[in-house]
Amino acid sequence: QQQVKQSPQSLIVQKGGIPIINCAYENTAFDYFPWYQQFPGKGPALLIAIRPDVSEKKEGRFTISFNKSAKQFSLHIMDSQPGDSATYFCAASRNSGNTPLVFGKGTRLSVIA
């Protein structure tokens, strides 16, 4: 059973567009929801994270929206640039406990000029 479902698998947007990547989870005990960005040949790097006590978090051009009742969270990239082309992973964990991150399957984003 996949604990974190991510969609879409791939996404192509024009420069300046706002790609949106969605994730859904089942385990209501999850309380930490990060997004990771991975460039080819590199390890994933933490982009932004949210906890369920807030519905939105912004860091620069990246925004997480969180809907606790729907058990969904999404990543929005404002004014996307070709340099944002990468694979993005959502994840979740019971962070207040000693449990590891569970990852979605990833979304390959291409931003074309």
Next chain:
Amino acid sequence: NAGVTQTPKFQVLKTGQSMTLQCAQDMNHEYMSWYRQDPGMGLRLIHYSVGAGITDQGEVPNGYNVSRSTTEDFPLRLLSAAPSQTSVYFCASSYKVAGVFYGYTFGSGTRLTVV
């Protein structure tokens, strides 16, 4: 401060051979884990450790062993390599503040091919 260091970066093994993937971190992080990344499968947890001397299995532990004798090192051993273990392996570490774990720092990965 080197972060999380993985060696080797690339490795080719023959079926049945054994080897150890090394992972070291210099951030005094108590939490370390191993993931494998396969196309279309995301990152799947192999084993993890919440501190020296403590390890536990993840989602796909079969064929792998780990130990955590020090805070800094968390090696992953392939006991008898199989073609299904061809993958990119990532080690990650994290720290805890007031009982809450914070973002993982990943190594740059080891690309393993088993022929």
